[in-house]
Amino acid sequence: MSSCDLSNARFDTKMIHAGHVVDPVNRSMAMPIHQTATFAFDTVEQMDKAWDDLGYLYTREGNPTVIALEKRLAAMEGGESCVVTGSGMGAVATTLLSLCRKGDNIVASKGLFFHSDILLKELFEKMDITVDFVDFKNIDEVKGEIKDNTSILLFETPENPALSVVDIAEMSKLSKENNCILIVDSTFAPPPISFPLSLGADIVIHSLTKYINGHGDALGGAVIGSKKHMDIIKYPGMPCFTGAALSPFNAWLILRGMETLEMRVTKHCSSAMEVASYLESNPHVEKVIYPALESHPDNGICKRQMNNMGGGIVSFWLKDGINGLSVREADYMLCNKTKLFSIATSLGEAHSLIQVENDDMLRLAIGLENHEDIINDLKQAFSIFD
Missing domain, CATH: 3.90.1150.10 (Aspartate Aminotransferase, domain 1)
Structure with missing residues (x-):
């Protein structure tokens, strides 16, 4: 069996084959669970090379099962790269902590999930990052809050639980005019419902716990976008340093769920x-x-x-x-x-x-x-x- 070119594959095919690798040792067809905290080496030189090559050393920093999930999620949204986290809130926090700097401003939706609302009010304002909450259904209201130091526009669509639908393409145009990063939490409308990156979003966030896993038995979060933005989150490794890493077992459960x-x-x-x-x-x-x-x-x-x-x-x-x-x-x-x-x-x-x-x-x-x-x-x- 040779590797499969998925560049022209349909969505449902990608959800089965993207990131899937037959186990090279035992030829297991099912994706193995690399359920380990750490990785062993035969020599010190091998370990040194793993450090230099950003190989597998410790699961909080990287794990083969987790990497397979990131590849499938990137394919799901048509993104260049993906970072997974231990929960949807881990994805929100990791993204904002990585991309924001002291003195920045975030324009966020009044319709955010209330835990995201608390995160912004309780943590980011203490870090000298101001947050303005507006109605993203009113583009003039959003425009009116964008400042010279506004770095991020953040909203969910559909909103929870009011189910208002924000026009992503319209917000993308506004964000580009103002040199802001547009972040869309699309937990309520995962593919194949909506594809925010194709509509102009820079980053899309998902709580994998919901539709993408689909069975109510695993927490997880994902951040998907360009390699440029994902590298800022991956290196030096915000999910690793905040402890928001996803477990291999949960990654495996979510991979299995994505096939359907x-x-x-x-x-x-x-x-x-x-x-x-x-x-x-x-x-x-x-x-x-x-x-x-x-x-x-x-x-x-x-x-x-x-x-x-x-x-x-x-x-x-x-x-x-x-x-x-x-x-x-x-x-x-x-x-x-x-x-x-x-x-x-x-x-x-x-x-x-x-x-x-x-x-x-x-x-x-x-x-x-x-x-x-x-x-x-x-x-x-x-x-x-x-």
Whole structure:
């Protein structure tokens, strides 16, 4: 078996073959797990050469299973290089710590994941790096906050859990006009939904824990972009020095999950669309938010930027006053009545999840069950109000 040229391969083929190497010693077809903390040498000279050549010495600095995952992730996004980390937050922190300098300014979205929001407010402002939070749906507001020392524009799309869709191409143009690095957290819209680098983003971040791993059993994060930007993160080795390195076992789990990424994400999206459509017709529901619905204000961007796939998250509000209940009380009753859904916080895994947000929004992370069974479970839960 010779090496496979993937330059013209389709996405699903790349997700199976990119980074895959048959074990040269035992000819194992499955990717080996190099589950080791350190690497041994026959001679001191061999170890010296490994130091000089940036070879494998200690897993926190590099590991063959982890490197295979980085290659596949770069192929996934069409990037030149990738850095993986122990979690999605590790990816965010590692990227910003590597690229920012004292006195820099970051313009960040008000719609960031709240842990990213806390990171910027609690850590970066202590480092004399100012952060301005704006609505990235309003390009004039973003323009108004860009300063001479602004180095980074940072946003998520779709945002969590409001599911607003930011126009990446529009923000790319703005970032280039102002010599800023455009960083997009695309956790809610992984390939094949969206390809931020092809739309002009400089760097794309993913929480691998979600759709890309897909089974809810491994934490991980990824940063993907040009070799120039990734080298700043890799050398001298920010994931290594912050302790944000990914374990070989988790890397192997994520590699395995990526082989079915396209079919899983497609199923998440099609089922979520069915659920969103059902909820729009439910008399107890006040409002449904799902980017692929025609009623969503960003549906046009979704069609253009997300291949008209809305992702696997559906958010909605119940009407106030159902049977004399407050919205919050009704939220709790509905969640507790579900049977197929698990009350948990995450997304992109096989099981469907439900949770109540702070503003009385209900967030559904649609899993891989049959969409009719998901809808039937919601119907029986809604029957508590009859």
